[in-house]
Amino acid sequence: MPHYSESASNNHREADLRALIVIIGSVFVAPLAGWPLHAGGWYWDIGNGIGFAAFGGLLYLMISSNRQFDVTAHKVLGYLVLALTLSHVFWFLLGDAATIEYMKFGAPDYMWLGLVSLLLLFVLLTIALPPERTRVHRQYSDFKYWHRFVAIATIACAAYHIVISGFYLNGWTQALLFIAIATATCLERDRWARLVGPRLPTPVVFVAVSAFAAVAFAAARNLGS
Amino acid sequence: MKLLFLAVAVLIVFIVVYGSPITQEKPLRAHYFGSPEVILPMNFAHNDHTPVNCIDCHHNYTDDTGDDLCMHCHVSNNEVWPLLETQFHDFCRGCHTEKSALGEDGGPPRQCMACHLGDDLP
Numbered sequence: 605m606p607h608y609s610e611s612a613s614n615n616h617r618e619a620d621l622r623a624l625i626v627i628i629g630s631v632f633v634a635p636l637a638g639w640p641l642h643a644g645g646w647y648w649d650i651g652n653g654i655g656f657a658a659f660g661g662l663l664y665l666m667i668s669s670n671r672q673f674d675v676t677a678h679k680v681l682g683y684l685v686l687a688l689t690l691s692h693v694f695w696f697l698l699g700d701a702a703t704i705e706y707m708k709f710g711a712p713d714y715m716w717l718g719l720v721s722l723l724l725l726f727v728l729l730t731i732a733l734p735p736e737r738t739r740v741h742r743q744y745s746d747f748k749y750w751h752r753f754v755a756i757a758t759i760a761c762a763a764y765h766i767v768i769s770g771f772y773l774n775g776w777t778q779a780l781l782f783i784a785i786a787t788a789t790c791l792e793r794d795r796w797a798r799l800v801g802p803r804l805p806t807p808v809v810f811v812a813v814s815a816f817a818a819v820a821f822a823a824a825r826n827l828g829s
Numbered sequence: 830m831k832l833l834f835l836a837v838a839v840l841i842v843f844i845v846v847y848g849s850p851i852t853q854e855k856p857l858r859a860h861y862f863g864s865p866e867v868i869l870p871m872n873f874a875h876n877d878h879t880p881v882n883c884i885d886c887h888h889n890y891t892d893d894t895g896d897d898l899c900m901h902c903h904v905s906n907n908e909v910w911p912l913l914e915t916q917f918h919d920f921c922r923g924c925h926t927e928k929s930a931l932g933e934d935g936g937p938p939r940q941c942m943a944c945h946l947g948d949d950l951p
Contacts, residue, residue: 645940647940648940690837693841694840697841697844697849698844698849698850698851698852699849699851699852699940700849700852700940700941700942701848701849701852701854701855701856701942702856702869702940702941702942702945703941704844704845704848704849705856705858705869705941707841707844707845708845726830726833726834726837729830730830730831730834733830
């Protein structure tokens, strides 16, 4: 069974925030690595910045769940990652009528995989909560195994959506860097987990860091190019 | 969670079928230029592109690949028709990002809708 930690020292809070910033920030390294930066316009770049932040949140949840952690906070952050992902989807569907074409038959596979990753995120959250969890998994160890498996599948689909669309990772070096960061968090999470304290960030902190990252990403591209 | 999933699915289907309730203008897919399948409309503001050499786009002026409108060939030729979306996306976005990278006034690649409305621009 998971360990519910009660410790809440200031050191841990600082460590948690630092880890969150490092992991979400690492997702933005590859798209910002190509120089000079190419602006896509504020609307596009903020919308996709939200998408990158959601991907970073997913990686953070993957890493922070590799040690003793606050299960309730993990669940809340899971909801927030879903909220960020939905914001990314509806930002474009509602604001740019032509993007609806990406939801129709004949759309490129990288857009379908983006939709699959959203579907898997719903599956992750639904199956993780009772009564569905106990209905599907009788053993807690089974649940942990499959929860992690579906989480990796979600990350893989989202990474395919980001890399193959090529909107932000134009060169193979940027694509490789992005894949390396995503793979490292999935396979080497023991090492990354040392960054994370037992208390996960509060929802307000998580949303603030994600929003700041998305806006800073758009600003770097649109003001810096 | 199941209700949320249902609500999201219904909302996505609603937007795909009826369009965004927020945006005023919506692209209408049709057989433009005699395309064999329905495609999105495209606009190209010639007046905004006067500094660009005509031949950069109108390659047929020099390579003898036809004398009709660009789109007529690009939707009727069996070799290039399947590449329509990729070719035009790469060509238009590529030129804009290249100029942006050189510090020239190319304007950024924009929202999809900025190009995919009817050709009512001069």
